[in-house]
Amino acid sequence: MNGRELVRFATHSALSHRLRSVLTALGIGIGVTAVVLLTSMGEGLHRYVLEQFTQFGTNIIGINPGRSTTFGASTGIFGSVRPLTIDDAEALKRVPFVLNTVPVVQGTASVEGGGRERSTNISGVGPEFQTAFDFRVALGTFLPADDPRAPRPLAVLGAKMRHELYGERSPLGELLRVGGERYRVIGVMEPKGQVLGFDLDDTVYIPAARALELYNRQGLFEIDVLYDKAVPADEVVAGIERMIIARHGGLDVTITTQQQMLDVLGSVLDIVTFAVAALGGISLLVGGVGIFTIMTIAVRERTAEIGLLRAIGAGRAQIRAIFLGESILLAGIGGAGGLLVGGLTVVLLGVAVPALPVGIALPYVVAAEAVAVLIGLAAGVVPAQRAAALDPVEALRAE
Amino acid sequence: MAMIRLEALGRTFEVGGQQVRALDQVDLTIEAGEYLSIMGPSGSGKSTLLNVLGLLDTPSVGAYWLDGVNTSTMGDDQLAATRQAQIGFVFQSFHLVPRMTAAENVELPMLLAGIGGAERRERAHRSLAGVGLADRADHRPAQLSGGERQRVAIARAIVMQPRLLLADEPTGNLDTGSGAEIVRIMETLNERGLTLIVVTHDLQIGERARRRLRLRDGRVVEDLRAAQA
Structure with missing residues (x-):
């Protein structure tokens, strides 16, 4: 029995309980739809916020007074922070590669x-x-x-x-x-x-x-x-630091490049996207429970068939593969349906409500389908194992 | 060399904390090509004997030699492979897969054995034609009569060209006419060299066999050979 035949066998038996199979696959489908929708909104938010931040260009360095460092003891006069003055702003214009200061x-x-x-x-x-x-x-x-x-x-x-x-x-x-x-x-x-x-x-x-x-x-x-785009930010920062040290007698400012800000913001937004993906993941899990239930019922219903298959030469591994294949198929098809519905909804939302920031988060979409298949596998393991472990004589007696 | 040799074979079950001896000290030798019936009252162990012979059940004590190989040395996969290649089963309740057509049911053993699709279809068709059901290949079991279902089951049992055909009350769910037809088909297969073992409590059918075993309480109490006709 090769892979294609296994798929056909699984499809065949899934189709023999059409409504039940569709409902089971639907459970996973809804989960995947939820993941696709939620992560698309997360991704949209991500893009929206980053766009807001980068609309002025990324070649900007911010200098704020004070340094975010904790000292062990009072540093007295050496630790004092000098205010940033308009003269500082003027002086910084002379740092190499600096185009302008505001x-x-x-x-x-x-x-x-x-x-x-x-x-x-x-x-x-x-x-x-x-x-x-x-x-x-x-x-x-x-x-x-x-x-x-x-x-x-x-x-x-x-x-x-x-x-x-x-x-x-x-x-x-x-x-x-x-x-x-x-x-x-x-x-x-x-x-x-x-x-x-x-x-x-x-x-x-x-x-x-x-x-x-x-x-x-x-x-x-x-x-x-504002600095020359062609120059790495580090070089400009080094120049700014030298200038501040020369004027203030120490580095008493915090220098933040736009890139650093974007990195921090990006990691926060990544967590948001991850969190909504995890929420969608819960519904995937519920779908997995559905598959587990249906597969357990299927093994019980088809005990006689399992006995027959064993009698006509199926090994335990083949029985296991048949039932695992069926549960993966249910999950995979449900997942694919969910991808389709979720994807279409995102596209339609983008058209219907242009102001709503949505964007398909491809890695999460791929992961959702992979997780759906994995859930099918996990949900099928116990029922398939139970089917494989059946005693052929006992199984044949079930009718 | 005998095809089947059982030596002091026993099979005990535990039922409600009690040991039940379904088979007890069975010694039996069956040559290739024999036609054998196993009879006896309910609980005499005839089905258990058939299950042991069919490698579906393993003896608790004693030895079962099939074609000179001690089957107790076989692992589960090897037992399955031996069933697939050597043994065909016919059951009282047919055991057809209801969602599959007659042809697909007959193809099942070949599907499990990894035989390619074209060959499967061709052999299934030939096997169905052999039991006179070529025109019923696309019917599902529910659309077939009891006799036809059992004929599909026979077609499935012989499609792998086994050497041994085991039938457990093959006519138990059939009317007399269909039952006679089933017996005739199996006897024809036996005439072509297939070893046939039939468990039944229908005296008329049991007495058609050239060799008749009678079991009681797990022991062989009678082993009659009819004179060659």
Whole structure:
């Protein structure tokens, strides 16, 4: 009995109980469908989040004040952290391969303009912000390249902010109060949307030095360094470290490359995908219990047939193979059906609800089918073993 | 050399904590080509003897030599292979697989033996034609009469060209006419050289055999040979 004949034999006997076999396979099918659907959503989320993060390019290095290291004892004056200043941002522009640096101060403040008032996000940035992050101006201009230490009180509005305060009217040249100080509006940004819940459009952009004053802060939140794509991040980081050590007398900042951020984020999202796959796996397991039940019943029902097969020359191994083959077949077919239904649903969802981030996670899909077959194997082992162990005389007597 | 030789063979079962001797001190020699009937009341051990002869059951004591080989030295796989090649079975309840056609049922032993599809179909067809059922090959057991079912079972039993045909009450579920037909078919096979052993408690059928064994309480109490006709 070769493999093909075994499959035919198994198909034959599975088809003789059509409804029962279909229902059993359905159990596995639903499990595989669940795995495909859930992991597709996990994968979609994964892609969505990474896209949000990489829309500004991956050649960005973030520098934050302070170092995430634990010291054994108080390090006194040597352990002190110097604030990151606008001068630091200027100096970092001289590090090799650095194209631009953007000082960043963020906060919220009450903004008055056009006779209305709104509490909103304030981003204190440098004039390089616009080019570094590929951020387009819809009206007017972005913050000009003033003396970074004493910039003029100029402001640029996010698209939503402009709409809220001025409606359709052009806000250019209007006066704006940010936290009580007067600014003149010189530009409006194009809509950009949200990045992980932070609405870039509901923001007022002012010079970083002014934001420091507004919040009465010594140091910047962050300096973003844009570097030449062709150069490895490590080399740029080394240059930044030398510059910081030279200026601060020690490395008292945390440097994060975009790649590191993506790695951390990616591993978190991988866990999410894995977790939903495990949830789907539970329904696969339930399907496996169904196969086990049906195979146990089948062995009992077909005891006389097993006796006959033994009498006409089937060895124990052949009996085992016949029943294992049948349970693997049920699981395999159920799994394939599940793949089909799950895959189609994902595609249809993608068409029907384009906003929903879905994407087929191929490794999980392949794994789901493999697990389905393995479950068929595992669920079939005990019944098949029982069938093989039957005494032929006893089995023949069953009718 | 005798085809079958049993030496002081015994088979005991444990039933409800009690030892039951289904076969006790059986000595028996059967030559190739013999036609033998085994008779006796229920519980006399005739089915057990047939199961032992068919290598479906193993003796508790004593020895069974088949073609000069002591069968107690055979492992399970070897026993299965010997059944496949040498022994055909006909059962009272036919034991046809209900989901398969007559032809597929006849093909089953060849399928298990790994014989290729084309040869299987050809031999199954010939075997069915031999029992007069060539036109019923595509019928399922449920669509056949009892006599026809038993003829399919005979076609299946002989399709591997065994040397020994074992029939356990082959006419027990049949009317007289069909039963006579089945006996006639088996006797024809015996005339062509197949060793035939029939367990029955139908006296008329049992007495047709050239050699008649009578069992009681697991012992052979009578071994009659009819004069050559």
